[in-house]
Amino acid sequence: MIRAENFLTVSSPPFAKAPSGILGLDGVMRGGFPAGRPTLVCGGPGCGKTILAMEFLVRGAQEFDEPGLFLSFEENPAELLDNFRSFGFDVEGLVRKKKLKISHVEIPRGEILESGVFSLDALIVRLAHGIAEIGAKRIALDTIDSVFSALSNTEALRNEIARLFHWLRDKGVTSVITGERGKEELTRDGLQEYVSDCVVLLDHRVTEQTSKRRLRVVKYRGSAHAADEFPFLIGATGFSVLPITAAGLDYGVYSERLSTGVKDIDDMLGGQGYFKGTTVLVTGMSGTGKSSLAANFAQAACQRGERCLYFSFEESTAQIARNMKSVSVDLDPWLNRGLLKVLASRPTFQGLEGHLVSIASEAEAFGPSCVLLDPITNFIAVGNLHEIKSMLTRILDFLKRRGITLMMTALTTGSGMSEETELHVSSIVDTWIALDTTRAGRTHSRSIRVVKSRGMRHSHDSREMIMSDSGITVCPLETEQPNGHKQVR
């Protein structure tokens, strides 16, 4: 299971927080929801309110030993159980173990008539009973505004809801109250007036057939929180929030160096290779040897006994392993020993944010020292350049924070050196290696150049890269090609 604490540096909160355990969210909320206080989660239909509320309770029960009471005003327990089984949440098991209680507040439309003064004390009785029954520390009310559809005396209802929230606060339970998004206000029924501690807004937009979910902490009384809109995903494991700017630039800096896997290329990089925890970009046209460099780097990591996670967006695991044997890189032993993990998928398999979550969660689970993305240019199929750069920045942040070295390959089009990579990602990487092919008479030869490599002395000249069945070697261009220049005129 993915834990979120390390997603961001969480500064010590001024008051107690109830961590959600949801990937990314506790970082955005600087530790979690306000413990013992109510939080309003609002959003339109299908935005994920119910899932967030339920996941908060499930993880609370599973990971933090805080039993939860889910008071559902909409779906009945059977429907809820069905829905959450698909996320791999063992809701039924938790219910059996009395770590979770789902209670349905049925609000039949039309059947209820009202006459005169009423109170919601019956709901309070139900909450108190549920809290006592399982020792609930966390409560979800989903969605309480349903009562507005049943009762016409809105004024009385508002007072009662305010009283209910006061009661929850007095009880010291951490509660998540969901509310329907209003047209102009945060909530349709003005619930935000009564829950002043913390308000989280969820948004779901569909643009160009891709669905985009955003989360924003609108307010958080007494606590710092990240104010931006964060993309979030509802994936196979539930909710994940993806911070971008909250991460900042306070990474650890490593002086440790990692071999590129090719001695001659290490020599071009001050003799020692890349810095640990940095980002390496390898660009070049088709057939220039990008994947070979990636495979050498992966092999070197495995030879050191480290783990390497290879995301292939072009070739299958078998294809990669076969092709690399031609440049004397045998990946099979590392695959068999579990040091190398290749995840091959089509970029179009999921949206950019889906890829981001896959990469982050796989990296979190596998614990690699190196991550390879080969090639990132294939993401163009699922996003525009700005979005891709934004996603890569987030991956880079995520990995840097963990001291994981990232190597990305990018396919360049057109001939000649293209220092301007199509993705404009060169500014966010630490080391940029450009590969190219030059024609020398009837033969094409490969060239390699270190365009930049922060923090080290590196070569600046183009050198010839020779890929043979004995591996990759590099030698100076000048000594290799005097005749070639003449032939080309």
Add this chain to the structure above:
Amino acid sequence: MDINRSDKPWVLHLYVVGMTLAAKRALFNITAICEERLAGAYSLDVIDLIENPALAEGHQIFAVPTLVRQLPHPLRKVIGDLSEPEKVLAALDLHAHALV
């Protein structure tokens, strides 16, 4: 407590949380209506959820006072202190019942 035990054609339950002012008013109001229209033909039980908290879930009560017409079918619920007799009569389908 077997709350369905009754030989009367009309079975009414009044759910309250403590005998608050609204609860007392609701009891007073419904008793007056029943005596007026259903004398001898009804049973009325007050169910205090403080004593039976599980019934709030079991009987799907979320606001109080709630008057439930258990019999005759179908089930009807009226929320509030029942201070508007016309509404209560309509809700319970008691208009047809002549004054006794």
